[in-house]
Amino acid sequence: MSPSTPTEGKGPSAASRLVTLARERYTFVTSEDGRPYAVELNGPNIALPLRGRLGLRQKLARRFADTYDGDVASQSALADAMTVLEGLADEHDPVPVHLRVGTAPDGGIVIDLGTADGRCAIVTPGAWHTADRSPVLFRRSGAMAPMPVPGPAGGNGLTQLHALLNMDEPAFRQLVGWLVAAWIPHIPHPVLTFKGEQGTGKSKTAAMVVNLIDPSPAAKRSQPRDIKTWATQAFSSWALCLDNISVIPPWLSDTLCKAVTGDGIVDRALYTDDDVVVLTFRRVLAMTTIDAGALAGDLAERLLMLGLELIGEDRRRTEEELDAAFESARPAVLAALLDLLARVLAVLPAVRLESMPRMADFARVLAAVDQVQGWTTLASYLATSANLASDALEGDAFGTALAAFVERHGTWTGTAGALLELLPWGEGLRPPGWPKDPTRTSGRIKRLAPLLRSVGIGVDDTQRSQDRHRSKLLTLTRIDPEPLPAPPASAPTGPPAWPPVAPIGVGHTTPHQP
Incomplete structure (x- = not known):
């Protein structure tokens, strides 16, 4: 007879005993996207999924065997117990469950170090320290790896990082700004894109960068084949890199744009016909590519493009040497980035830009980095974005x-169909992506409008023709290109407003003093 089947005189069923064991050691919550989790009462503040390889089910099966002299709970008993525990989790209001980075109740930024004991780094304006237990609830995934404890205090982490990368000083400073912003969870982050010919170390550079902010055994990923594959990857990692991108299909371009600003995917829940599960995420993304022109215009507006220099034969190092150097430098690099993040958070509320570019929140972070470091990363980023x-x-x-067409004719007004007939594509077949009808032409121009404005072409589609058809009209006109936003009013025009601040070490909470 199965141990899950209660019989007279034989005590509680295996499922009941499993539930009792679980309630003695765990509390149960539901995340804001409707997923049930278990949290150990006297352990790290880590949310365990009820099912799956890293979940409570596996741990509970082992605890059952240890408690009942090697007795093994059946699959049906475990399934019954999970159903009861899901009901317990659903009794309470949803709670935030974070992945790698979260915001504490006091506004501080909490970074999960990914260690088994649940240690974290907490960054507040002007200070950071490590803590044994996180003040916010984190979940883990099989795509995560632990981070080293940041330190030592006073190290030259940024210098060590630059020595590992073959990029010039302006590009490196923009990278540092992106790395700092990557740990600010509530803002959109541009897609960091490494461009360069073969032999510039794009893939290795991208892997090192991602492994600084969200280490993973698979920091580089292949281009996903469909939306479900992408959703699985994005749900499991805070930061990820798509490697060797040459052509991005329209669905993936749209998906990456949404993941920059925040995306949600609704799908049918497993084993149900009428329930749904929601995957919601804002992610930190990186890519490597050779041809930046292959990127769609709407995605191009959300990129931070950094070029890598060709590595001479006399400067090349083996993978083993690079990995060893990176692992040796990583604690000091993390400490330096946390130092800079703490200082950025201290000045960020007062940073104001004269005008707002597309990625305005990221631009403010760069302006704050410039203020505390005496750099000009914002100007470099805006210039690169315009060229891109x-x-x-x-x-x-x-x-x-x-x-x-606009360059030749100046201002033009007409229907999308008329414009499509006037635009030649040259000899031979229609180029890939060329719109086939007026509806697609109108939609394509709307998507291109931000890029067209950047080169001095205005698009207006708000007018209608005066005939009985009331057709929508497009007006294209030559305008002055969009000016680059001016530096923030609070940014220094000369040296930094205060001397460099000594890095704040591991375990210290000494506030930054300008």
């Missing part, structure tokens, strides 16, 4: 033809 917009437009055959 032009490159993306040049890589789009329809966009290039549209820009040339």
Whole structure:
């Protein structure tokens, strides 16, 4: 007879005993996306999924065997127990469950170090320290790896990091700004894109960068084949890199844009016909590519493009040497980044930009980095973004033809169908991505409008024709290109407003003093 079947005189069923064991050691919560988790009462503040390889079910099966002299709970008993525990989790209001980075009740940033004991780093304006137990609830995934304890205090972590990367000083400073912003969870982050010919170390650089902010045994991923594959990858990692991207299909371009600003995917829940599960995420993304012109215009506006220099044969190192150097430097690099993040948080509330670029929150972080470091990363980022917009437009055959048309004719007003007939694509077959009808033409121009504005072409689709058809009209006109936003009013024009601050060490909470 199965141990899960209660019989007279034989005590509680195996399922009942499993539930009792679970309630003695865990409390049960539901996340804001409707997933049930178990949290150990006297352990790390880690949310365990009830099912799966890293979940409570496996741990409970082993605890049952240890408690009842090697007796093994059946699959049906475990399934019955999980159903009861899911009901317990559903009794309470949903709670935030974070992945790698979260915001504490006092506003501080909490970074899960990923260790078995649940240690974390807590960053507040002007200070940071490590803690044995996180003040916020984190979940883990099989795509996560632990981070080393940051330190030592006073190390030259940024210098050590730059020595591992083949990029010039302006590019490196923008990278540092991106790394600092990557731990600020409530803002959109541009897609860090490493560009360079073969032999520039794009893939290795991307892996090192991702493993600084969200270590993973698979920091580099292949291009996902569909939306479900992407959702699984994004749900399991705070930061991830798509390696060797050459062509991005429209669905993936749209998905990456949404993941920058926050995305949600609704799918049917497992083993049900009428219930759904919601995957919600904002992610920190990186890519490597050779041809930046292959990127779609709307995605190009959300990129931070950094070029890598060709590595000479006399400077090349083996993978083993690079890995050893990175692991040796990583604690000091983490400490330096946390130092800088604490100082950025101290000045960020007062940073104001004269005008707002597309990735305005990220631009404010760069302005704060410039203020505390005496750098000019914001100006470099804005200049690179403007060039990238032009490159993306040049890589789009329809966009290039549209820009040339306005250059020749100046202001033009008409229907999308009329415009489609006037735009030649040259000899031979229609280029890939060329719109086939007026509806697609109108939609394509709307998507290209931000890039067109950046090169001095205005698009207005708010007018209607005066005939009985009341057709929608497009007006294309030559305008002055969008100016780059001015530096923040609080940014220094010369040296830093105060001398560099000594890094704050592990375990210290000494506030930063300007």
